[in-house]
Amino acid sequence: MTEFPFAPAIAAAIFLAFCAITVSGALIAALSKRIIRGVCGLALCCIGLAGLFYFLNSPFLALMEILIYVGAVCVTIVFGIMLAEPEEVIEGESRSAALVWGSCAMLVGAAFFLALSRLSLAHPWLSPTSRADGSVAAIGVALLTTYSMAFEVISLVLLVAILGALVIARTGRSRT
Amino acid sequence: MTIIEPIRILLYVVGALAFVGVNAAYLVWLERKAAGRFQRRAGPTEVGPAGLLQPVADAIKLMTKQLIVPPGSDELLFRVAPVMVMAPAMMCFATIPFADSIAARNIDVGLLMIFAFGSINVMAVMLGGWSSRNKYAIISAARVVSQNVAYEIPMLLTIITMLMVAGTMNLHEIVRQQEAGFWAWNVFRLASNPLMPVTFIIFFICMLAETNRAPFDMAEAESELVAGAYTEYSGMGFGVFFMGEYANIVIGCAIATALFLGGWGSPVGALPGVWWFLAKMYFLIFSVIWIRWTFPRTQFYGLLNLSWKILIPVSLTTLVLTSIAIKIPRMF
Structure with a gap:
């Protein structure tokens, strides 16, 4: 071929x-x-x-x-x-407030950008010795062995999110 | 003769485009003919023998119509929405195994790919409805989302059940497991899992709801919402939405065939596989049309109740029972 x-x-x-x-x-x-x-x-x-x-x-x-x-x-x-x-109605904003918020956002954004770019430049990147096969089975094994802690913590976060949504929905219904 | 890979894929893409176009045109014809027969009338008869040229006439009519963008609408999104219905549907055709050797790509996660690209469809209908700036279109868009969110859950639950039984997401592998004969088809494999027919029925109902077909055609309830999300679309904009809808029906029935009815496997051992695949697929498509003209449209609350109170609990139960049925024999 x-x-x-x-x-x-x-x-x-x-x-x-x-x-x-x-x-x-x-x-x-x-x-x-x-x-x-x-x-x-x-x-x-x-x-x-x-x-x-x-x-x-x-x-x-x-x-x-x-x-x-x-x-x-x-x-x-x-x-x-x-x-x-x-x-959609676009609300008018006063010029001074826009300046203050804009500069704040600019500062934070610049700080993030500098930190991330410094991190990625300073880190000694090694090319992986072997290529993971990326198959579903490999991901499943990795999730339940190497990363099981992260996996469990994420499920807790989701549980909290569901409970929070339920609480908000409940109060919303009783108010009307 | 071997054709090099990129050209082969290009040929398949052209073939899939033609397949979708012809299917959309002639499924409309079939739908009108079948509807006519169910209602004791003849259906289209005027253009060509038995009205067979009617789709051609319809296509010419649609293409000569002016495309109108309503004033005050979001023009870019309004024009992009029909494309977003059509393009993901085309992607799905890349992995559908029509026969052992007829598939554009044998992708290892083929089943997942179809559901990933299928999920874009909702977004497209919703954007189309929203950007039309039309009361009916927005009501329809809101209905589409709540319906699709409700029915995606039992659908994915039945898919997980199927994945546990099959142990792979590769559609070719799944079909090959069912090759022995019709008793090996997943829907009849009662020995390994007695709940298979239930899973199939839930999948089929969810497929009807996901493709917005009657009795779940809330998106385009023409007697309530003019034409739902497509109200403001004229000419080929509407035509593309329609083609996308039929393409999704074809994909849904093809998936049902591959997952439950043995794909290209022949029950009697005659004829090459692709004909069996098409026969099973068109039988399912015909039953989709059959259901549409037999049952009236459900009420919206009935629709959501059916999903949240019946389909989701039942599919969760089948999921749990199937995992028990798979696990228990391995423990001894």
């Missing part, structure tokens, strides 16, 4: 396209004024991330990213928006 012409170049182009989708989705999510477009940007960003996971030889994670983040999280957010406010 002959190699398809330009195969590495095509793969690189697709990889770059996924990077571009992720970054542009994130930018749309952060910059757009309409909240519904922001959610669409988030969905786009998640699809780009799924593509990157696929490049990391982990199709299971890629599909989970789409199933959970696009199919569940984004849908829930859009549903919330739709119930809350059909006609």
Whole structure:
């Protein structure tokens, strides 16, 4: 079987396209004024991330990213928006307040950016000696042995979230 | 003769596009014919023999219509929504095993892939409804979400039950396990798990609800909500939504065939597998149409009650009982 012409170049182009989708989705999510477009940007960003996971030889994670983040999280957010406010009114904000909040956000963002970039530059990255096969069985074994503590803690967090939602729903019903 | 991989995939993509288009066109014809027969009338007869050219005429009509974007709507989202219904459905066709050697890609997590891309459908219908800026469309979008969220849970629970029985997410593997004959089909494997028919029925009901088919067609309840989320779409925008809906029905029935009815496996040993796959799939599609024209639309509360109070408890019970049935024989 002959190699398809330009195969590495095509793969690189697709990889770059996924990077571009992720970054542009994130930018749309952060910059757009309409909240519904922001959610669409988030969905786009998640699809780009799924593509990157696929490049990391982990199709299971890629599909989970789409199933959970696009199919569940984004849908829930859009549903919330739709119930809350059909006609968006953009509130006017005073200039000085905008300046204060803007500079605060700028400072925090810059601090995060510097810390993360310093961390990633200073860390001695080792290329993995063996490539994990990324299969469902391997992920399952890892979750229940190496990472069982994290797994249990996450389930506790979910339990607390469900209980909290129940409490909020209960009080909401009795008030009306 | 071997064709190199990228070209083979390209051919399959073109084939899947053609398959979806032809299916959408002729399933509409079948639906209208069947509806006519159920109601003791003839259905389409005018264009071509037995009305067979009716879909072509419909397509020409849809394509010549003007595309209208309602003023004040979110134009970008309004135009993107039909694409978002269609594109994920096309992705799902990549992994459906029509026969042992006929599948674009034998993906190891194929079953998961179909559900991942299937979940984008809700978002698309909702965005279409929201961006139309139409009262009926927004009501329909809200209904679509609560319906799909409610029915996705029992659907995924039955899928988990199936995964435990099969032990793999690879659709080819699942079909191969059922190859011995019709007694080995998952729906009839009562010896290993007596609850299989229940699982199949729950899956089928959830499939009807997820594809927004009657008696669960809350998204497009034409007698209550004009045309639901699609009210403001004209011409091919509406046409693409419709094609997406039929593509989802085809995918749902193909999955049911592969998971429960033995896929390409032949019950008598004659004919190549792909014909058996198509026969089983079209039988399921026909029953989807059959159900639509037999039962009236349920009430919305009835719909949610059915899911939360009946289907979810039953599917959870089957899940627990199946895991017990699998585990207990291994303990001795």
